[in-house]
Amino acid sequence: xxxxxxxxxxxxxxxxxxxxxxxxxxxxxxxxxxxxxxxxxxxxxxxxxxxxxxxxxxxxxxxxxxxxxxxxxxxxxxxxxxxxxxxxxxxxxxxxxxxxxxxxxxxxxxxxxxxxxxxxxxxxxxxxxxxxxxxxxxxxxxxxxxxxxxxxxxxxxxxxxxxxxxxxxxxxxxxxxxxxxxxxxxxxxxxxxxxxxxxxxxxxxxxxxxxxxxxxxxxxxxxxxxxxxxxxxxxxxxxxxxxxxxxxxxxxxxxxxxxxxxxxxxxxxxxxxxxxxxxxxxxxxxxxxxxxxxxxxxxxxxxxxxxxxxxxxxxxxxxxxxxxxxxxxxxxxxxxxxxxxxxxxxxxxxxxxxxxxxxxxxxxxxxxxxxxxxxxxxxxxxxxxxxxxxxxxxxxxxxxxxxxxxxxxxxxxxxxxxxxxxxxxxxxxxxxxxxxxxxxxxxxxxxxxxxxxxxxxxxxxxxxxxxxxxxxxxxxxxxxxxxxxxxxxxxxxxxxxxxxxxxxxxxxxxxxxxxxxxxxxxxxxxxxxxxxxxxxxxxxxxxxxxxxxxxxxxxxxxxxxxxxxxxxxxxxxxxxxxxxxxxxxxxxxxxxxxxxxxxxxxxxxx
Numbered sequence: 001x002x003x004x005x006x007x008x009x010x011x012x013x014x015x016x017x018x019x020x021x022x023x024x025x026x027x028x029x030x031x032x033x034x035x036x037x038x039x040x041x042x043x044x045x046x047x048x049x050x051x052x053x054x055x056x057x058x059x060x061x062x063x064x065x066x067x068x069x070x071x072x073x074x075x076x077x078x079x080x081x082x083x084x085x086x087x088x089x090x091x092x093x094x095x096x097x098x099x100x101x102x103x104x105x106x107x108x109x110x111x112x113x114x115x116x117x118x119x120x121x122x123x124x125x126x127x128x129x130x131x132x133x134x135x136x137x138x139x140x141x142x143x144x145x146x147x148x149x150x151x152x153x154x155x156x157x158x159x160x161x162x163x164x165x166x167x168x169x170x171x172x173x174x175x176x177x178x179x180x181x182x183x184x185x186x187x188x189x190x191x192x193x194x195x196x197x198x199x200x201x202x203x204x205x206x207x208x209x210x211x212x213x214x215x216x217x218x219x220x221x222x223x224x225x226x227x228x229x230x231x232x233x234x235x236x237x238x239x240x241x242x243x244x245x246x247x248x249x250x251x252x253x254x255x256x257x258x259x260x261x262x263x264x265x266x267x268x269x270x271x272x273x274x275x276x277x278x279x280x281x282x283x284x285x286x287x288x289x290x291x292x293x294x295x296x297x298x299x300x301x302x303x304x305x306x307x308x309x310x311x312x313x314x315x316x317x318x319x320x321x322x323x324x325x326x327x328x329x330x331x332x333x334x335x336x337x338x339x340x341x342x343x344x345x346x347x348x349x350x351x352x353x354x355x356x357x358x359x360x361x362x363x364x365x366x367x368x369x370x371x372x373x374x375x376x377x378x379x380x381x382x383x384x385x386x387x388x389x390x391x392x393x394x395x396x397x398x399x400x401x402x403x404x405x406x407x408x409x410x411x412x413x414x415x416x417x418x419x420x421x422x423x424x425x426x427x428x429x430x431x432x433x434x435x436x437x438x439x440x441x442x443x444x445x446x447x448x449x450x451x452x453x454x455x456x457x458x459x460x461x462x463x464x465x466x467x468x469x470x471x472x473x474x475x476x477x478x479x480x481x482x483x484x485x486x487x488x489x490x491x492x493x494x495x496x497x498x499x500x501x502x503x504x505x506x507x508x509x510x511x512x513x514x515x516x517x518x519x520x521x522x523x524x525x526x527x528x529x530x531x532x533x534x535x536x537x538x539x540x541x542x543x544x545x546x547x548x549x550x551x552x553x554x555x556x557x558x559x560x561x562x563x564x565x566x567x568x569x570x571x572x573x574x575x576x577x578x579x580x581x582x583x584x585x586x587x588x589x590x591x592x593x594x595x596x597x598x599x600x601x602x603x604x605x606x
Contacts, residue, residue: 011037025049038073059105066098068118086237094121111137127172136163160185175205198233221307225250276304292329321349337423338364350375364423371416411441428503429455458500465492492520509535
């Protein structure tokens, strides 16, 4: 076959074949085929040489076709001319063809036409159904052009300018990308000056579908919606960079921001996410497929985060505003929550009270700690109750109803907590918790310590001259016997109690309890000890000249509690209660030791 070279191109056109003929001073190219590198080319048309066959004065009118060729072959041809590697910012694969026309003169040739894909292409992981553009290739701006006084010789072609217009890219997922661009190719020894600049505009790209392609861990309830962007790609061919401004106004959390990328790095800048009435700012960086981000939020309503963790089922009336900063990092090779490291701190504003919070996430394991001074119980319960999702749905409803009863206390809590668990098990049985604090109920307070491990709990409470009625309000709602215990006296209690059990069974028969303390009834004291285990209880009380009426008022409700625990013995407890009720008529004082369930009674009545 015929071989030909075109100065200053380094690669020759080889395997050429075809038919050439002269018509006067014109060269007629009927059909000429060949390969420029790995690119197959077909040429037909006329070359007008002018008088005396002066090729330096020749003009072209040729139709040129490039048969379908892989993008990799085109990049290879450009690299061969430049003598250097062309680094594309992302992987590109596909096949294109070109229909062009060569006009102009030898000194100023112009190649123009269209380029279109012949099959779906892929850019990174995205499939593109169609790619098309108009193009124009001519002598570059850096080339020397002849002057009127220059000698009659052709100025060497030192650079090429490729102009692209009406660019259209149609992703398979939907939307479109349009724009224009220019590539300057400097030939010869100065090819390091080669570069490009493109202005692109993306419209209605379906971000949710694209997120699925990249397996991004976005909850199903969170929608990004359509994304639009304006971008510019620019730089030398060995260091192509890009910057873009984007917006997604229709998502669950409307967002906008800027991206700068080059080589193996990218920066996300000025990213703003709208969450309810608040905004969250995000700055992120990617290098060598490793990424890190800083997230800052100010007064974000906790209830607006429901779509992020739909399993929590946060109540719509939930109160609470969160402000804080988080640092997050990971790798693009694993975008699951198990592959993300995060740490953060902030403050939770609950009804004008502040909870300081710190948290950490690593390899799917999370830790959190918090500290507060006098925060209202009710909104804390609103936040905590959704986490109590245990395997048995009946137990879940039972547990939630019991804890919900505590909202009637309308108290305040001051203290600190530590919690830990695994993201794969956000249930009560999968969360370990320890807490230490003080519960204030009206004019009374209770010091509390508690632990929760694998669904089993243990708690210690200390009181100092705390109203009995307040303790009843605190404990009995959980035991489902609040209506049974309604003491008529208003004594005060100084004591220590320890209780333990399982969240899956909060009945009295499953709770172990022991305690001791001093009960003040109308100026007289009752020292006591008590224990509850497997539904059986026993206690010892010592009194010194205590009003019989006060003791009866204290003891009778305890029989109601026992009856509630043992409904099969309700008649026996009722008979005993009526007999003890008669003791109130004595209107005396008693000094004695009482043991239950065996009662040893020695009384002195005055």
